[in-house]
Amino acid sequence: MSDGVASFKVGDSKSYRVLKSSGRGLYNFFGGLAILFVFWWIGGYFISINPSTEHFAAFGPIPTLKAFPELWSAGTIQNAVAASGYRLGMGLLIAVVIGVPIGILMGRSKRFREISNSPFQLLRMISPLSWMPLAVVVFATWNQSIIFLIAIASVWPVAFATAAGLAKIDPAWFKVARNLGATPIHMMTKIILPAISFDVFTGIRLALGVAWIVLVPAEFLGVTSGLGYSIEDARETLSYHHLTAIVLVIGALGYILDSTCVLLIKHFSWHRGDSA
């Protein structure tokens, strides 16, 4: 009897807490953005009253927000996002297709791990953008070069996170699976991949962070599409409110992509405590 009451209360206060915390989350989300906006507005105000910086007044928030409908109806935002998204997606895809098997190999084979450690650590520490001149020579188009840069920036986080995931696998799982008749393909699809998917997505999240940073400067040169190009274009045509609008798009999109990764990580996590 008293048990029932107690558990009812616990359940009740728990759901209340969830409600309250998600309410607080929304409050923080918009409150934080509002503060950023205020700082931006103040900055814009000082730029506009100072005679020497007056003509940069379009950097302020009001002109920027006014630029959005213009950019949208001209299709600039959509085209830039589509072009950049394609490069990012292809680069990440290549990184996953190459990085996950490399990571599995690193996790499964001690020999491979030992021999690959020094070259991989060395390659990993090369700033992705420093491959740019080489990529331009090797690849036929600028588009391909950018995809290559994204891929080479992303492959390391994916590979190393995959290897770390494999290191955490309980070797007895393989023994049990082998005993119950698993083929090597079953071992991969039913044991290894589900066991490490959490780590792979963690790696993809890290990779996305790097790739997103590499993408914009990589688009400053050569290509005539994408977010980086749009920024360059806005600068050259002195449409500063367009420039800040694109910068805002970059921030917002990056935030959305990262949050999507967090959701995927949560979805694929079977570790108790960090899901649900």
Added chain:
Amino acid sequence: MSIRGVRIKIEELSHRYTSKSPITFDKVNLEARQGEIIAIIGRSGCGKSTLLHILAGLLKPTDGSVRLDDVLVNAPSPQWVMMFQAPHLFPWMKVSQNVGIGLHFAGWDESKMRDRVNDALDLVDLQDYADNNVQDLSGGQQQRVALARSLVMEPELLLLDEPFSALDAFTRASLQRDVRSIAKRLGFNVVIVTHDIDEAVLMADRALIMAGSPGKIYDELEVNLPDPRERHDTEVQAMRTRLMEAFKTAANEHPSTSSKDASDESSPHNVTQHA
């Protein structure tokens, strides 16, 4: 589920891990009747787990052979399945998916698989937990899921490597009783390795004593007691005393050398007796 046991025939089985390591056990010979439950008792390090891995086809012997009804065991098979001290469930699968994984490997179709999984869950009294996350179950329930995962394959031989030693006394007792009654009902063979003399008396038809290094089987006792067996039955108590005596004799005559006992994390006291 229809399961039947096998005749086990182990001949001149010897093993060493590498050519440099000492012999794990030497020329072990052992036969078991169809449907018999045998317990192998011995101190840590005398090679019990190694022997069980060879019976499961997970390790290759250096010499000698294991035959089940004249079929040579030289690779793992769902026909002879092993259970360990920890359940080693797959935490990203529900209870029912864990139980059905072997059937999935064997390419069963969904609806047949579901029926068989339900049968296995019935056997271990977990029918209400099919959709639970395995991480939400208690240690004893998890070990029951592992048992169902083995039984669903209708094995001829179930190999248990100290499977209940990590559980509390009450849970351990109920699993010991249930595994014996399921095995007797379905008729499959069981080989259980333990350092717990009580466990051998409560579960086995025959207890073998393994000692020394390299390990060898030195003595055996028929445990012909009626079911169900209770810890406090005078017959059970008497059998435990006899087994303890036999064990001490074998252990004194064939001491295991040096510090090997310390290498086994599972048993702070090499042979335990529960009061």
